[in-house]
Amino acid sequence: xxxxxxxxxxxxxxxxxxxxxxxxxxxxxxxxxxxxxxxxxxxxxxxxxxxxxxxxxxxxxxxxxxxxxxxxxxxxxxxxxxxxxxxxxxxxxxxxxxxxxxxxxxxxxxxxxxxxxxxxxxxxxxxxxxxxxxxxxxxxxxxxxxxxxxxxxxxxxxxxxxxxxxxxxxxxxxxxxxxxxxxxxxxxxxxxxxxxxxxxxxxxxxxxxxxxx
Amino acid sequence: xxxxxxxxxxxxxxxxxxxxxxxxxxxxxxxxxxxxxxxxxxxxxxxxxxxxxxxxxxxxxxxxxxxxxxxxxxxxxxxxxxxxxxxxxxxxxxxxxxxxxxxxxxxxxxxxxxxxxxxxxxxxxxxxxxxxxxxxxxxxxxxxxxxxxxxxxxxxxxxxxxxxxxxxxxxxxxxxxxxxxxxxxxxxxxxxxxxxxxxxxxxxx
Numbered sequence: 001x002x003x004x005x006x007x008x009x010x011x012x013x014x015x016x017x018x019x020x021x022x023x024x025x026x027x028x029x030x031x032x033x034x035x036x037x038x039x040x041x042x043x044x045x046x047x048x049x050x051x052x053x054x055x056x057x058x059x060x061x062x063x064x065x066x067x068x069x070x071x072x073x074x075x076x077x078x079x080x081x082x083x084x085x086x087x088x089x090x091x092x093x094x095x096x097x098x099x100x101x102x103x104x105x106x107x108x109x110x111x112x113x114x115x116x117x118x119x120x121x122x123x124x125x126x127x128x129x130x131x132x133x134x135x136x137x138x139x140x141x142x143x144x145x146x147x148x149x150x151x152x153x154x155x156x157x158x159x160x161x162x163x164x165x166x167x168x169x170x171x172x173x174x175x176x177x178x179x180x181x182x183x184x185x186x187x188x189x190x191x192x193x194x195x196x197x198x199x200x201x202x203x204x205x206x207x208x209x210x211x212x213x
Numbered sequence: 214x215x216x217x218x219x220x221x222x223x224x225x226x227x228x229x230x231x232x233x234x235x236x237x238x239x240x241x242x243x244x245x246x247x248x249x250x251x252x253x254x255x256x257x258x259x260x261x262x263x264x265x266x267x268x269x270x271x272x273x274x275x276x277x278x279x280x281x282x283x284x285x286x287x288x289x290x291x292x293x294x295x296x297x298x299x300x301x302x303x304x305x306x307x308x309x310x311x312x313x314x315x316x317x318x319x320x321x322x323x324x325x326x327x328x329x330x331x332x333x334x335x336x337x338x339x340x341x342x343x344x345x346x347x348x349x350x351x352x353x354x355x356x357x358x359x360x361x362x363x364x365x366x367x368x369x370x371x372x373x374x375x376x377x378x379x380x381x382x383x384x385x386x387x388x389x390x391x392x393x394x395x396x397x398x399x400x401x402x403x404x405x406x407x408x409x410x411x412x413x414x415x416x417x418x
Contacts, residue, residue, distance in 0.1 A: 106368050144243065162361075
């Protein structure tokens with residue numbers, strides 16, 4: 001691990017009139033005012049100093065994810081029918097069921113991956129958006145770390161979707177019970193996908209732009 | 214001396230050459246900027262060939278066998294997604310197939326497509342697009358999350374029946390390790406440095 005020493009008086013590429021290619025890292029000069037339509041001369045990727053409309057787009061996706069989160073939590077994710085008795089479970093009642101049957105480790109995995117992680121990710125994005133909009137110059141490094149965390153943890157929320165898929169595959173082939181995926185599976189998958197895109201739409205360079213002004 | 218802009222905070226910094234097996238971090242925000250990976254191309258090719266073999270095993274052989282009251286049922290990786298599809302949840306089924314079958318397969322094939330020709334000093338057709346697609350597929354490959362899903366499902370089902378892990382399960386575990394190692398063996402600089410440099414670019418003189 002080597003930290004690069006030679007920062008040139010804290011100048012960002014944008015201030016120096018340069019733009020770094022997001023794909024191959026080559027630096028190009030920004031020509032004119034409209035630097036949105038430039039192409040990287042080496043690899044052909046389109047060049048953006050900052051992601052287009054980052055804040056508005058991230059807000060839109062964050063709000064959409066909050067909306068999807070409600071039916072994902074309230075509606076049943078599995079319907080189990082066994083010998084004429086049927087039972088619907090939401091994500092939360094599934095967690096409670098695991099605790100009651102003594103598998104608290106599994107309960108913890110599902111609780112963290114399905115309930116804590118999506119909420120935490122959304123609240124972190126809200127905090128980053130508000131702090132950037134208020135032009136905060138505090139705790140930039142911590143905010144950069146929070147952003148990296150949201151990119152890293154988002155995928156783990158898919159666990160519950162996979163559990164339902166595997167249960168359906170195995171149990172329906174047998175004879176003891178029938179398991180159907182409930183409507184929450186769709187909304188929960190939507191929450192995961194929309195938050196992944198929300199984190200991508202956010203441009204972490206906006207956090208540091210206040211320092212450079 | 215050439216310059217690099219941090220992709221996470223846009224700080225301009227001077228590139229330095231790195232000792233083997235180390236990575237350069239942004240001096241301001243700490244993002245990883247580039248790495249020095251010894252034998253990057255050989256490693257990438259070897260791991261993607263291993264990945265292809267493991268991928269085929271993971272999809273052809275039964276994943277789990279489920280034994281209850283003398284009956285035995287086998288499930289493959291795809292049968293779960295097919296069951297979801299039959300229940301009318303084609304969106305979720307599509308997502309499962311994309312993240313656990315299509316994305317890993319695309320990742321393996323793109324790694325071979327880009328790095329086998331590079332091994333012989335050639336650039337394949339549309340390298341830049343293929344490389345960007347590879348990066349995208351790495352993001353959507355969620356097989357390690359699927360593995361945790363399997364473990365959770367197993368705990369839920371062991372009370373109802375006897376579960377026997379199949380050959381595909383072991384191949385799948387191997388695939389996770391091989392693809393993670395393969396993704397971190399890739400040195401993007403090796404690809405981009407094959408592209409023609411334009412001398413008038415700032416910071417490259």
